[in-house]
Amino acid sequence: MIKASVIGGTGYAGQELIRILMRHPDVEIVTVGSRSFAGQKLSDIYGNYTGLTDIRCEAADINILAETSDVVFLALPHGIASKLITEDILKKTKIVDLGADFRLKDVSVYEDWYKTEHFNKSLLKEAVYGLCELHRNDIKKARLISNPGCYTTCSILSLAPLIKNNLIDENSIIIDAKSGVTGAGRGTVLDVMYSECNETVKAYKIGEHRHTPEIEQELHLFNGGDFKLLFTPHLVPMNRGILALCYANLKKDISVAALQDLYRDFYKDEYFVRLLAGEKLPETRWVKGTNFCDIGLKVDPRTNRVIVVGAIDNLIKGAAGQAVQNMNILFDLNEKTGIDFIADFPI
Amino acid sequence: MIKASVIGGTGYAGQELIRILMRHPDVEIVTVGSRSFAGQKLSDIYGNYTGLTDIRCEAADINILAETSDVVFLALPHGIASKLITEDILKKTKIVDLGADFRLKDVSVYEDWYKTEHFNKSLLKEAVYGLCELHRNDIKKARLISNPGCYTTCSILSLAPLIKNNLIDENSIIIDAKSGVTGAGRGTVLDVMYSECNETVKAYKIGEHRHTPEIEQELHLFNGGDFKLLFTPHLVPMNRGILALCYANLKKDISVAALQDLYRDFYKDEYFVRLLAGEKLPETRWVKGTNFCDIGLKVDPRTNRVIVVGAIDNLIKGAAGQAVQNMNILFDLNEKTGIDFIADFPI
């Protein structure tokens, strides 16, 4: 059994992680760390655990967890994990960090977008970007895995085959993404109160969202390029789900069928990427509660554009599920173990 | 492996059943019956199955399924199952009927409330009412199990210990229940269109809902009584979940703590009934996607009433989950097998 601990276990992503780990056949949860709820029973914070566990939250010390745990998951606001993790800790345990601290390889890009100094430049080099479908081999050998953001996972998986195959003008890329409200976390902020965000839709941080450079970094890997794209997130009145529409100008004529072949080939060994056939387009309901990324393709012959539509569950493939997928890879388990969910419809 | 088939597999309850059976470690799905979608791939009807199964719906003949299947689940509108099932079929396979045809033991009560003749009086006697917590021993030996309704499961489990212990004036019982929209099924009816039932709440069929006599029948078993209760359902703008508030006048003073002891004792061997401690009250979010029935208790000393609050997921403990629980009992499996879900929060 893998001994696993979670620090930051009472936010939405942390909680989802615990739920998954509790039913994972090869995992034993050692410690649930939560400063805000230290001493409280998990089942008193989240009623879904009633009768299922007596575990209590602790103000966990990562140095102790490094001794007791085979893997420690961090689900913390940015700027904290980079201060916590040391070479010494990495000698003792594996780290999967769900936060943003180790995602951007270029320190200046990080400091630009996050408006803060980076606190751990040395380990930044070592950290592996944990988008499983793209970096599986590096993940296997990693000590520190930086779990990707939700918008980024969906966007990168949607666009990678296009760029790899040199089919589009990269500078024409526009990603118009829609997210459910859990993406904003559990902080009691006016904007995500029920009566403020119910029955309305809005765009926010157009061109300024911090997932932008993360998407660019990973897509650059496919063509050595240095293009810039425009990323626009939206808040949609639903709990979960991300739908990303990725627009780009085609460099040459290509049919949807041919595009689908390229995508099918690119993802031929990937269980968690589902390419929709024919004219079908993803909807968040079909991936909700799952680790799947559904992808659909459309060509608009009138404007010679391709539109890739990606859908994920932001808390699973976009956070906790992918973190467990990374753990499965790290510990050489079947990658599907414990995360092979079917969407429970109607949601 | 248990060979299982589903007739009526493309309604909400049938679909939920298939999803559960697909992940059940001891089950192999033989046939998915659906007249409306015969010939179509399940994954073309419900996108959550994309990439997971190639199974196609068939206009299944129950007589053939009786040969090929160890158990056949029926998820059909009332009036159909009773015409389909024969002594011959029951000799060959087990039946779990999710419809209403075999729930009411008294034919005249059935015919009164359903405004139709009963088409299978002989087998009605044999059918076992599949509320697992109350009829486990009979279920074990049954050939034909009549799976309870959603409102009824929640109401009966909430009230049984009170009546068993002779604590209330049974004629004072009022059940005020709230249901999500999936309770109405998948028929394209104006009332359950998004813009018609979103952002509004209504009561319907006050005192006239067909689950009323079903609740009475089962509660009568505990005191040999013949009382009548008032049951009021509501439609609430959410997909799933039932919350039932059961009001009754106490015959004598009793503390909440003492009531909780009686309930704890009554359900001491029941994994799927979770009694909430202290002042906590059930909320549908904590049972959503699970087979649990959460129960909370409240005494109002000002009016000398007890209020029992029950919560279930109408499609799981109220339909497909309980059907699988019945199957588990029938086939002598651990009752939790394949249905030990934790609510995935936020929903």
Next chain:
Amino acid sequence: MIKASVIGGTGYAGQELIRILMRHPDVEIVTVGSRSFAGQKLSDIYGNYTGLTDIRCEAADINILAETSDVVFLALPHGIASKLITEDILKKTKIVDLGADFRLKDVSVYEDWYKTEHFNKSLLKEAVYGLCELHRNDIKKARLISNPGCYTTCSILSLAPLIKNNLIDENSIIIDAKSGVTGAGRGTVLDVMYSECNETVKAYKIGEHRHTPEIEQELHLFNGGDFKLLFTPHLVPMNRGILALCYANLKKDISVAALQDLYRDFYKDEYFVRLLAGEKLPETRWVKGTNFCDIGLKVDPRTNRVIVVGAIDNLIKGAAGQAVQNMNILFDLNEKTGIDFIADFPI
């Protein structure tokens, strides 16, 4: 033109009040008081006012408003209004208080339920309970009007004719009410965050909600009685609306038609109470955005109970709309002026 000011104008009820007053043909808004948003433009707090008004919030002094305004509306948490209002102020202006301070006539009942001393016992006697349909004559002459609570307005209007006509056992009354989330106000509280209360339903404060004694007080007026009732509120995932189901045992047989006659007679001069004909039952969607209280009646012959179903918009007839209705009465305007809204469907 009536010069009107609002203190506490940036909560949901206050904001709704301003919106109504801005379109009221006989009103000019003098001051919008808001301590938290003092100095800010109303249109920067609530985007619906963009381009429509340049008014800014002020940390208003009620003594000054008493000089400048013909009427001052207070929309404040309980315990504040009673400290603010003085005899001197009432000599200069009319007060409509949307809070709870002056609703309960019996100081000990207030102190019991609100767990605080009452700070203005002298004016408590003078304050008129502003349920327009029941106290119109007193309202006309009032200086200080205590605007009723939302649940109370709906419950009292639903039950008054039954008690007036001595048709029910008052001690059997149970009110099971469902409210949208705006009823909780605009405070950033975890329970009313989108992902916490979306797709779920719960009961809360069973038998302990502060509207209970308010309902009892008003209903006692109809029979000089001293009965106690049970009131249960619920939180439902929608923005607005209250649906109250009022259960009671009938003292004698009576048909729905006869009951409807009694109700029709009771409310024969009331524009804002709409008695539904035949078997129709209220739904919150049909009163949403309006000052109407819809009432439907049902008799359950099996249990000899009557069920009265009432529906209002909690922010209009349950708060701001009724406050304006009170103002209309006070200033001898047509009672419908400025509040004769038709529900905008789909909501």
Next chain:
Amino acid sequence: MIKASVIGGTGYAGQELIRILMRHPDVEIVTVGSRSFAGQKLSDIYGNYTGLTDIRCEAADINILAETSDVVFLALPHGIASKLITEDILKKTKIVDLGADFRLKDVSVYEDWYKTEHFNKSLLKEAVYGLCELHRNDIKKARLISNPGCYTTCSILSLAPLIKNNLIDENSIIIDAKSGVTGAGRGTVLDVMYSECNETVKAYKIGEHRHTPEIEQELHLFNGGDFKLLFTPHLVPMNRGILALCYANLKKDISVAALQDLYRDFYKDEYFVRLLAGEKLPETRWVKGTNFCDIGLKVDPRTNRVIVVGAIDNLIKGAAGQAVQNMNILFDLNEKTGIDFIADFPI
């Protein structure tokens, strides 16, 4: 008083129109036409009218309405209005057609996108495209007004000033629009059932939606151009509202402030277009229930793009409200009369 009739009065747009007309100070409703509900009281179909009107739906004959009405509104599926309207009718009454039949001036474009013959080519020439802000002078003199579609109104108003001022590469235009569910109408279709579209988001008809050529036609007027744009609609789980994000490549550097000046100038006389200041972006909640189109501007210097965000209520500025605005212009009333709504927040 203007005598007005509505044909197709029981769909969502028709119903909204009736609600507005009922409170319009200069309008008297003569006839509500509805074939499906002929003979029924409007208040029996839509409960919001209870107690407010006794009007009954009729299987209205437009030739008779032409005699009795000063204006006839048509809210019908495409292909019907063009068969109904004749020269003779237009001699007797004004027509405002909310359907699509007279929107596209080029018959071949219409026949291409609607896959049907056009049935009234002669009157097509005469029909005025009723986007009030752009065609006011023509509307004044029109006999037949073709009321624009919902997506188109929002998109055209958002983009017109950019094209007029020759600031963008028109072939780079992408419109990514999100709509509430009422946009789909009141037909009982599986896709818009509550449990099918709640808690999910999807794109549909990418590049193939019939509003595409309508947007192009109107934008071409500003530069005599013949560019093509890509329009993508989405279905979002809310009742009402359209949010359109319009992306385009800037031809030259320009600041947001300078853009706002151009927009402010373009719409300087337009009450119903609200340009948001500074960094503010439209949200559908602030225009819900109103005739406003809110517009916000953003420049992304990294990719040299402009993003215009527009928001309307699809049933008001996108249908019934603009229809009444057209009527106000036709009859030389103040354009705001009867449609000067403030969004009722929380929605």
